[in-house]
Amino acid sequence: MFDLFKTKAEAVNAEVHRFPGKQEALAFIKETFKTEGIADASKSAVWVDCPFLEGVDKDELAKAFPGLSFNVTRDSAEKAHIGVTQMHWGIANTGTLVQNSTAAHERLASMLPWIHLAIVGTDKILPDMPSLMETVHPKDAAYIALISGPSRTADIERVLTIGVHGPERLIIVCIDDLGGNN
């Protein structure tokens, strides 16, 4: 399932990384923060509180990355270079991420910054759209968001251009043993 997910997600310009556990994933995220200038606060990042952060020392993270904030507001998300959110499901045959985005800051962090870094449990990847419809239901979520790759347009001369109103990069971090619940 993961292989199909990765192939399909990469086909729509997402970057897909897989890690056995949280520690490895966290190391990758820190590395990404460094590369993208969050460490020296030249650029900022917002991270929406999520199950992944349970057991992670947020203060220490914030200290190591002065540009990082866990307080996601319209302003902080708009200024942020990176937005980190945890997604609930994946869809393999379209390379899609799915989230209950009822809380506004989930959407702010995943649509306003230039880079959306999305965490998802490898075991949460479903085969296809019908299986998603069986898994999630609007009675439990007022805003269900499906994301496949970065924001794109082909409205000028049909030339595919990435990053129009939403992120221009989507980095997907798949974790085999995420622990806990979604």
Added chain:
Amino acid sequence: MATTQFKESVDKALHNANLTGALGRFSEAYAVARKKAYEGIDFEQLRGRIAAIKGYAAEHLDELADQFTKNATARGAKVFRANSPQQVKDYIANLCREKGVKRIVKSKSMATEEIHLNDHLIKQGIQVNETDLGEWIIQLAGQTPSHMVMPAIHMTRDEVAELFSKEVHERLTNDIPRLVKVARKELRGKFLEADMGISGGNMAIAETGTIALVTNEGNARLTTSLPKIHVALVGLEKLVPTWADAAPILVALPKSATSQQLTSYVSFITGPTPNDDGSMKDMHIILMDNKRTEMARDPIFKQALQCIRCASCLNVCPVYRLVGGHVFGHVYTGGIGTILTAWFDELKKSEDIQGLCIQCGNCKQVCPGKIDIPGLILEIRRRLVQEQGQSVAQKAIFSVVNNRKIFHGILRAASLGSKVMAKEGFIRHLPMFLSELSDFRSLPAIAAKPFRDVFDTIKQPSLPKKVAFYAGCLIDFAYPEMGEKLVRIMNKAGYNVTFPKGQTCCGAPARYNGAYEVAAGNATDNINALLDEDVDYVVSACPTCTCALKHEFIEVYESLGQRDKLPKARRLATKTMDFSTLVKQLVDEGKLSFKEGQDLGQITYHDSCHLKRTLHAEKEPRELLTEAGYQITEMFECDMCCGMGGSYSLKFPEISKPILTRKLSNIKASGAPAVAMDCPGCVMQIRGGFDKDGTKIAVKHTVELLADRLK
């Protein structure tokens, strides 16, 4: 006849190289990409499901609208059902006044285009910004969309750079990524300061009260998230019964629209969500009727409500890719647009645009809602004729076609008249008033002796079984040699051929022009003639005629309520076969066999519209030609219309010509020295085209190629 103004707009579009270039390239790429997107998916099954879901919804619009209203209201949305465009405009304008809305951001919505909402709001002093990149470009340019999915496809990067430069007061180059960034920055500000976001809705799910939004840019997410008021304007036809019903539509929509597996973003919104400051969103959903329930009550047009607005009917249309969307009016474009305009606006508004349809059937084949778009366009034609009567000229022509003796008498007379002008079987110069019509192709001379006279001179052996041959006008009066070959092949298979002389025009010209009474008269004459003697098969070498005999006689009688004539029409239908399908069957039955060891070289095959898409015979002629000893080299777009379309090429020669030119160049590019096809109309168009441009490529009907290859 088309109005001068309309003809001028078509002419302008045809001469817009940017437009035809962009649309042409797109449609070529689209066909290939769409096929890839649907790889591994049973499209027929998928669209069967969608048609069932949407068909059910169309029959239960009121009930589903009530259910949706109840469920969305329970979740906190305010649902308003509007019958007319004016009610929608008043509702939104009042809401703006009440809430002090000064700035609005919009994500793409055809329903708002349909009612010209922007104009109305701007007149109230409200700033309205489209945020879909294409729509924004169109808005800045003061234009209307030329395509339902890609509204600005007719504009170049230079034109966009020009527009944006003016907007941001900075000299911008035509670098597309840079232009997109400029739009992002400019529109981000508008999103952040907007008081209201207006969206459409790709689906309204009754069971849950959910609105689904499908986008690539992410603007719908921002529109529905950042402003504190969200208004969704949804046409009633977007209702689907259940949550699970959304899946097949979401599987098909992106593939059919843009050849994507899925768009970048899909949002399912069920009632208001909290804003980022903790307050609750004020969410309004307007379910708009605007004649949709009236459409649902029409037994024929209700199927148009199965449309999911993917615009694939535009993308595969040989005419749309030449003329673009603007000639269709201001809102809905292409095949489905013609039908929607006739309803949401008025029947009369579709008078000119319905004529653009060449009836090739490409759109019907790809429609994920399984809508018979060409059939519905014919129905528009029929109703227009019913409402307004035929033009005097048309009436004169059809009164002739309806009287076989006069019609055939005129064709015989024309043969004498055209002899002087014909050379090597082509009419080189027509009388002046017709010259414009044939300047891109030579027309065949009317045969000195029509097939009906030749037939009497053919000596047939006495054989046990019988087939009746239906020649159709072109073989009878222009290509009698095709008929002779057919008789020889049938004789070899052990069949005597009869040629009932009472046969006349198949009625296709009348039917395609909405004159159903005339078509019914033709049908009755032909049925009586062809069923007069007991035969095993009725065979025709013209796919258009075959379709008439097999399907359209029945449809015409049904449409006119002449049910007493149906049993005989059905009897004829079951006996009728097209040439290649019958011959293939006879070969498979061992009644015909090919000479061995023939190496006849390369040939390419052109699929005629009716043969492939109505009679579903694409393999048969290819297999026969291969068995005969030809090696088939496929051309690009082998099943794209050649631009003939019967009388279409006379009504719109300016459109027929470029369609033919494209076909000719695809044939040439195949490298084959010969092209085969199963339709005498296509032979006339393509042979005439090559004669005119001087290319030496043999253009043959399959019947001509097989006769000498059979034992």
